[in-house]
Amino acid sequence: RPEPPREVWTSEKGSMARETATTRWPKIVQNMVDDLEESFGQSDNKEHIEEGRRIQATLRIIKGEIMQDNQLHPLSSDGCPDIQTYNAQLESFSNITWHNCPWLFAECYLYRCVQTLFARSQFWRDYDIFARQKLSAFIASHTAVQELSERYVSLTEATGALTTAKATNDTEAERLLFSEMTEVALWGNATDLSLLSALTSSSLDDLRSLQGSAAIREGQARIVSNDVPAAWDYLRSHRGAPQRRVDVVLDNAGFELLTDLVYALYLLDAGLASAVRLHVKAMPWFVSDVTPRDMDVLLSALADPAVFPGAGNPSVQELVKRLRACCESGLVSVAEHAFWTTGFDFQALPEVAPELHRDLLDSALVVFKGDLNYRKLVQDANWPHTTSFKDAIGPLRGGLKILALRTNKADVCVGLTKEMMDRVEEEAPGKAWVRNGRYAVISFSDGI
Numbered sequence: 001r002p003e004p005p006r007e008v009w010t011s012e013k014g015s016m017a018r019e020t021a022t023t024r025w026p027k028i029v030q031n032m033v034d035d036l037e038e039s040f041g042q043s044d045n046k047e048h049i050e051e052g053r054r055i056q057a058t059l060r061i062i063k064g065e066i067m068q069d070n071q072l073h074p075l076s077s078d079g080c081p082d083i084q085t086y087n088a089q090l091e092s093f094s095n096i097t098w099h100n101c102p103w104l105f106a107e108c109y110l111y112r113c114v115q116t117l118f119a120r121s122q123f124w125r126d127y128d129i130f131a132r133q134k135l136s137a138f139i140a141s142h143t144a145v146q147e148l149s150e151r152y153v154s155l156t157e158a159t160g161a162l163t164t165a166k167a168t169n170d171t172e173a174e175r176l177l178f179s180e181m182t183e184v185a186l187w188g189n190a191t192d193l194s195l196l197s198a199l200t201s202s203s204l205d206d207l208r209s210l211q212g213s214a215a216i217r218e219g220q221a222r223i224v225s226n227d228v229p230a231a232w233d234y235l236r237s238h239r240g241a242p243q244r245r246v247d248v249v250l251d252n253a254g255f256e257l258l259t260d261l262v263y264a265l266y267l268l269d270a271g272l273a274s275a276v277r278l279h280v281k282a283m284p285w286f287v288s289d290v291t292p293r294d295m296d297v298l299l300s301a302l303a304d305p306a307v308f309p310g311a312g313n314p315s316v317q318e319l320v321k322r323l324r325a326c327c328e329s330g331l332v333s334v335a336e337h338a339f340w341t342t343g344f345d346f347q348a349l350p351e352v353a354p355e356l357h358r359d360l361l362d363s364a365l366v367v368f369k370g371d372l373n374y375r376k377l378v379q380d381a382n383w384p385h386t387t388s389f390k391d392a393i394g395p396l397r398g399g400l401k402i403l404a405l406r407t408n409k410a411d412v413c414v415g416l417t418k419e420m421m422d423r424v425e426e427e428a429p430g431k432a433w434v435r436n437g438r439y440a441v442i443s444f445s446d447g448i
């Protein structure tokens with residue numbers, strides 16, 4: 001295995017890391033300040049508001065510290081053991097500042113730091129500072145939600161393509177459906193909210209342009225490394241075995257979560273999985289990531305026409321009914337683990353969370369959604385883009401069966417051929433193809 005290059009630091013001029021540290025982080029923290037202000041307007045409990053104002057003042061201080069490039073200081077304990085781990089890791093980097101630190105660690109630290117403010121409070125302990133943004137972006141996705149529901153329900157009708165392909169053993173049709181459903185889950189990731197740091201009407205238009213079946217079809221040529229054939233061969237050859245649990249390490253709530261739930265239903269309906277387990281983040285994370293509550297928020301929104309414009313659509317209703325039934329029967333379940341919100345990359349999994357690692361070794365396939373999970377898989381290191389995915393995931397290549405579905409939103413990206421690299425650098429120069437979320441990778445490792 002080639003030696004991993006150094007992980008990305010925010011001090012690197014011209015890097016996405018630097019842009020994030022100097023521009024995006026202050027905006028993201030400002031959005032938190034604004035969100036609290038909105039909540040104050042909806043409360044008439046004085047103590048509640050006063051405590052909220054103290055949290056808000058600390059958020060303003062954090063924003064100032066980021067902008068002035070201050071040093072990162074140890075986190076205050078909020079009773080959870082991961083704080084010590086964060087502080088030990090911070091110490092190992094010795095005296096890092098916001099504009100001169102490992103990007104991956106510092107961004108995790110930022111969200112964990114914000115969480116301590118709420119966790120240490122009396123009235124705001126369960127507050128999700130991103131809930132408002134997540135729900136409004138989901139509501140704005142209603143057209144794509146209806147389209148996807150109609151498509152999936154039609155595939156599984158008595159004469160639908162999925163039902164027919166299974167009944168007639170039409171492997172070519174099955175392969176195409178696998179590809180389509182995998183791409184739906186992939187492009188669902190284009191809509192994370194930390195890139196759209198304020199939900200303006202133009203960013204909502206951007207968001208809509210990334211959703212829907214036409215966008216998915218057009219997107220095929222922009223999958224710069226595509227292991228769908230290998231993933232399909234692997235899943236197909238193991239179909240029918242009694243214990244075929246698929247795990248999905250989720251990324252964003254709202255529309256992306258819906259695409260993941262549809263993917264879960266599809267894997268079950270197609271006989272490719274016997275159960276699906278969804279891994280969520282234990283706290284508000286990277287703006288739009290799924291927390292345990294977001295599953296319920298989504299299903300309730302979809303059932304309430306007063307909240308969600310497409311709730312009356314019969315296919316949406318049918319989909320919600322099926323999803324609820326799968327959750328109730330345990331075919332689809334939700335799991336939480338503190339490892340997913342540490343500052344470690346995933347190559348530390350066997351060492352830092354050995355019981356979770358052992359558990360995932362039993363899984364038929366672990367699907368990792370999104371940009372951050374991908375960066376963590378490849379150690380957020382500046383690999384040459386032609387490095388193979390298996391080389392980049394290091395120790396994880398042995399054992400875990402991994403499928404990464406990621407739209408590119410950060411400089412790190414592997415698995416390209418030289419020809420593809422030349423093509424995309426010409427087509428989307430200035431690193432646009434790794435940064436703007438319009439290109440993507442589907443990477444598979446068979447664990448061997």
Ligand code: F6P
Nearest residue numbers: 192194195370371372373409410
């Ligand atoms: O800011 C860090 C980052 O990982 C970006 O690279 C990306 O824009 C965003 O967070 C999250 O993207 P995703 O929701 O796909 O993980």
Ligand code: MG
Nearest residue numbers: 192251286289
């Ligand atoms: Mg995310």
